[in-house]
Amino acid sequence: MSLKILVVDDDKNSREIIQMFLSKYYTVDVAINGVHALEMIKSHDYDVIICDFVMNDVDGMDVLREMNKMNKGAYFVLITAFGTGDIAVKAIQEGAYEYLSKPFKMSKLKDILNKLANRTDIKEQKQKNNKERGDSGHSILNTNSEIFLEILKNMARIAQTDVPVLITGESGTGKEVMAKSIHEYSKRKNKSFVAVNCNAIPATLLESELFGYEKGAFTGADKPKKGYFEQAQHGTLFLDEIGDLDMELQVKLLRVLQENQVRRIGGTKDINLNVRFIFATNVDLDEKLKEKKFRSDLYYRLKVTELHLPPLRERKEDIIPIAEFFIQKYSSTDESIVLSDKAKKILMKYDYPGNIRELENIIRSAIILARDTGIIMPHDLDINLSDKGYTKFKNNLTRDEIISAIRECGGNKKAAAEKLNMSRATLYRLINKYSIKDV
Numbered sequence: 001m002s003l004k005i006l007v008v009d010d011d012k013n014s015r016e017i018i019q020m021f022l023s024k025y026y027t028v029d030v031a032i033n034g035v036h037a038l039e040m041i042k043s044h045d046y047d048v049i050i051c052d053f054v055m056n057d058v059d060g061m062d063v064l065r066e067m068n069k070m071n072k073g074a075y076f077v078l079i080t081a082f083g084t085g086d087i088a089v090k091a092i093q094e095g096a097y098e099y100l101s102k103p104f105k106m107s108k109l110k111d112i113l114n115k116l117a118n119r120t121d122i123k124e125q126k127q128k129n130n131k132e133r134g135d136s137g138h139s140i141l142n143t144n145s146e147i148f149l150e151i152l153k154n155m156a157r158i159a160q161t162d163v164p165v166l167i168t169g170e171s172g173t174g175k176e177v178m179a180k181s182i183h184e185y186s187k188r189k190n191k192s193f194v195a196v197n198c199n200a201i202p203a204t205l206l207e208s209e210l211f212g213y214e215k216g217a218f219t220g221a222d223k224p225k226k227g228y229f230e231q232a233q234h235g236t237l238f239l240d241e242i243g244d245l246d247m248e249l250q251v252k253l254l255r256v257l258q259e260n261q262v263r264r265i266g267g268t269k270d271i272n273l274n275v276r277f278i279f280a281t282n283v284d285l286d287e288k289l290k291e292k293k294f295r296s297d298l299y300y301r302l303k304v305t306e307l308h309l310p311p312l313r314e315r316k317e318d319i320i321p322i323a324e325f326f327i328q329k330y331s332s333t334d335e336s337i338v339l340s341d342k343a344k345k346i347l348m349k350y351d352y353p354g355n356i357r358e359l360e361n362i363i364r365s366a367i368i369l370a371r372d373t374g375i376i377m378p379h380d381l382d383i384n385l386s387d388k389g390y391t392k393f394k395n396n397l398t399r400d401e402i403i404s405a406i407r408e409c410g411g412n413k414k415a416a417a418e419k420l421n422m423s424r425a426t427l428y429r430l431i432n433k434y435s436i437k438d439v
């Protein structure tokens with residue numbers, strides 16, 4: 001099928017390059033700025049709009065919004081600079097079909113258009129109407145990583161639907177943050193987001209917590225109680241650490257997913273559910289399946305839509321920006337703390353077995369140590385590149401062991417750190433981790 005395309009860019013050069021390339025295959029018009037684009041869109045019937053984001057006066061997002069109001073039903077492809085994941089997500093939220101970050105290969109653009117040309121519904125596609133969006137200050141959206149940008153695009157698409165999602169990834173990669181984002185970017189954002197850590201609640205209690213109960217269902221049930229399923233009604237239920245759910249509850253969960261109904265313990269009627277489910281796990285469900293600790297029917301149901309979050313070491317482009325975000329977050333407003341170049345190099349080299357959470361802890365302790373100078377130096381970072389097991393070992397100390405060491409040193413942290421044979425940074429990290437105050 002041939003496509004009628006409008007290319008919008010206020011930069012003559014890039015506009016002409018795209019036009020020249022696409023004219024070999026399609027009918028191509030151009031618009032020299034946002035206002036021009038809107039006039040062209042109003043008076044023509046385009047299949048695809050390829051639009052640059054950064055333009056004076058009326059930018060790419062404005063064009064998309066105005067086009068939506070006209071109900072023109074063209075596919076919108078937004079082009080913008082590298083590393084602006086927040087814009088990508090917003091654009092997809094607003095109904096953009098694709099997002100390309102500069103520089104991109106023409107072949108990539110051609111792939112997108114090929115896909116579109118093969119769609120039979122091209123004329124029927126109605127752009128979603130302008131939706132009010134919350135603020136975009138969410139740090140998860142700031143990425144410079146091509147891999148993570150892909151994930152964000154998927155996230156934005158998934159958020160529009162009600163399909164159950166499984167989020168996988170190592171510990172500390174941001175699974176919970178991602179689950180919240182899906183909720184925030186969905187039409188359920190004004191309803192409740194209920195998070196349940198299946199690991200934190202004893203197996204014997206979990207069922208009644210999830211399903212709720214009627215009065216008299218068991219000893220101690222002196223009044224009826226809504227379970228988490230019902231608490232999430234019309235909203236989103238996030239079941240974390242799903243890999244640890246016992247086999248019996250797995251069957252019950254599967255039934256809820258299939259029937260969209262729950263029955264409270266001791267109850268007689270089924271309650272219809274309108275809940276969006278998000279699951280997360282940092283264990284390998286395939287392994288669990290092999291060991292017969294996870295039901296295959298539930299496994300296949302959860303696997304349909306999986307978002308896999310890469311470890312931080314596979315998105316190194318984001319290490320420094322996220323570190324700087326944490327510096328902002330954990331330093332007080334009247335101080336300015338920066339990373340020295342050497343510290344940056346070390347941060348870039350490290351492997352982060354604990355991922356973003358570990359980076360967060362490293363920065364938090366470093367800020368305390370760097371307070372006097374305002375510059376985070378290598379020795380402020382609790383990173384030992386030559387011995388990756390080091391941190392882990394120190395983290396095995398219990399809260400009590402640390403408190404008593406600090407007490408024995410009369411509250412002197414430097415002395416306590418020496419006594420425990422660790423750096424001051426590690427000690428501060430553990431103090432944070434265990435929320436130790438005033439000893």
Ligand SMILES: Nc1ncnc2c1ncn2[C@@H]1O[C@H](COP(=O)(O)OP(=O)(O)OP(=O)(O)O)[C@@H](O)[C@H]1O
Binds near residue numbers: 140170176325357
């Ligand atoms: N993109 C991000 N920018 C800034 N902070 C982030 C980002 N992603 C995650 N974090 C922070 O990193 C920490 C870990 O994130 P989160 O709890 O979502 O990870 P997780 O994958 O659920 O970890 P676990 O498997 O251990 O439960 C949190 O403090 C979170 O706020």
Ligand SMILES: [Mg+2]
Binds near residue numbers: 176
């Ligand atoms: Mg988590």
